[in-house]
Amino acid sequence: MATSEITGEFRRGSGVIVAAALGIGLGLSPLPFYTIGVFMPVLSEEFGWRYDQIMVALTVMTLGAFLFAPVAGYLSDRFGAKRVALISTVMFSLVFMSFSLMTDSLLQFYATWGLMASLGAGTLPVTWTRGVTSFFEKNRGMALGLALVLTGPCGALAKVLSDHLIGEIGWRMTYVCVGLAPLLITVPIGLLLFRDAPAKAPAISGAISGKSSVSEPGFSLKQALVTSRFWLLAYAFLVMSIGLSGPVPNLEAIFREKGFEVSNSVLLASFAGYAVIIGRLSGGWLIDRFWPPGVAILMLTSPILGLLALAQIDTPSFMLCAGAVVLMGAALGVEYDFLAFMSAKYFGMRNYSSIYGCLYAFFAIGAAAGPVIGARMFVQTGSYKAALYVWAGSLVIGAIALPFLGRRETIFDDPRPAPVAIPQTTGA
Template sequence: MNFSSFKEFKYGWRVVLASTFGIGLGMSPLPFYTLGVFAIPLTKNFGWGMDTVMAAMPVFTIGAVFAGPLVGYIADKIGARKTAITSVIIFSFTFMMFSFNTGSKALYLFLWAMLAIAGAGTLPMTWTRAINNWFNKNRGLALGLSLLGTGIFGSFAKIFASHLIDGYGWKYAYIGVALLPLLISLPLAYFFFRDTNDPKVADRVAKLRAEVPEYVSGNHSGLSVKQAFGDWRFWLLAFSFLLISFAVGGPIPNLEKLFSSKGFDVSDAVILASFLGYAVVIGRLIGGYLIDRFWAPAVAFILLSIPAVSCLILQTVDLSYTNAVIAVVILGFGAGVEYDLMAYLVSRYFGMKNYAAIYGFLYAFFGLGAGFGPYIFGRFFTETGSYNSILGYAAIAFVVGSIPLLFLGKYRTFKADTEEESVVA
């Protein structure tokens, strides 16, 4: 292996490290991965149905749909660093407020809406903006590494929340989970997370340019948001990510309940669901490495259609522990590709001029699928007592959502300081 090709990491590792913790302890994984764990005590203590608990996701999604593009625009204007740090603080305190609920459905849903608005700046669009500017040749791998946190901390958060609930109750568990970003990701972001246009890292950026001839700083090149809206590629990606995010996002918060319905006890259900995070880590690394070396849409088609198999396995009536692990690992592998793929494709097909804003709008479609998916899954279970039929629809969504990615065409390059684009031959 030629390690000289990884010189970008010599100068950009700090940003990758801060992003890994910032994304992993942010709005994307923490509420999403722990929802299924908190669902058990909430349904028990308040007498809510699973559909009531999962109704949080549509509310959360609607908040993210409005907040994501707005915060993306803000990040493009004032910088990713200020946006991310501010959001981490507000997000943490908002998450703590769930501990004050005494059974009010209205308060529960209101807090989910506020959480989406408060935490929008912790979404990958802010952190990956800096990653894309620090890395060119190893952009896919850097994005994969920075997004490892969703899998690592997703699995950890499930187990951590479960232990806190067992030992101290669900209210203290909310506080404990909410403290993670405040105590871990905030200090790392403050000291390490700086974009390439930050004066405090000017010397490091100059050395990067000198040592890595292939390095390209694209802070000011790319399409405007209006131009992106007029580009058919934007709507193709929106369609694909809407279906794929539904197929990936629908089962994940429901895994604990799904396994319980298959006869597993609560502790085994939580452990089985936690395997998802480990698979996400593997998917991030392998997916990031592959999209740096092969055409990303083809890699995405393969890796995002395979999880359809996991849905078919989970439909099994007498689901064994081994097959359950296999299904979760396959599903997690697909989940490990989606986020870094979106970041990579936005940078390659739309440029960096308005990266965060364009990412934010695409995330709105992604969020619609991921947000309404858990509720639809929960609704199917409430009405039928089984997840089997909705798992079949999810399997179809994986395949139908992956195929259009093959039509994206060649990567594009953008002329510096202009909004014109040219296609790489």
């Protein structure tokens, strides 16, 4: 790969990466997901809610993401990712701050999570990565890794900051402070730096009418839905997301069960966010150079070792727990990269956001189930041991589908007929 190709793409698209990284890192995907474990004990104490009842909120949120991520993708394809992402960021920020008005009604709690998911779906990678994938081709994997790299650090910082602020100003004002971040950071930087996809060369169409239209190569959503690759990706990520997303919101409770103090439990859990950087950058570099399904199998199943260690050792050391969390975080750091990369590679950019949104919806189903499974098993058995085995097993079962995606050189094939060249005539 020529150095000029690398520097040229990054010179043109660096601002888009920065805006996308902040937009995704301070959006619906990381902030509620990473902070719910911190708010869970104080909400339980304040309102008498059980842990599994609180974790149902993640199910509500991911159900909302399942329903509205495809809508956000369609709107991005139709009206531009920038407009959709920024409007959604404002809505997400306001709804997140409204948690400060919470009463003891679980229905109100769940309704707020559902509203946050529906209005905040435009902050998901579905929208922001459209700009990134449009500006990058040779270095798309690395660019996506950089665009998604802040989900972990932002989530980890939000976790630690929330834990500190709850003790200083109370949980209600902590919701306000965390919710202000997208409004004050993402919106102005997005307005300044983010750009929609650059215009493509017009495709030859409408030979009879003599009209031409601008169209990007790739599958329509309808065409993608009838391919085996779409459903293999949907199945793999639905099942694997149970094991990828399930442990993280429960980490504080898992480590308290293992005998760690609250402060050390929060500290250990925060390592998952920082380890996302490892997954984002290494995963992005690897999928640009090697067989993407193989990279995904290697990285997405790596948490199995940590999950089994935590299940089998009753009093693990701090370092063993930290290592297990790092493996989980690194895997979380590559799941969005892989899904975004393969959406573009397999199906092209024609309806990228719509297709990615539908695939993300399946990921959201598993992400909704995983944390609730763990919390429910804890309530029933008084231990997370069984849940740790279930999470590890889901990673194995989901990974089995990935080799059937095929070899890299056969990934993208434009399903539309090749344009017919129209000979030009010259006057006599």
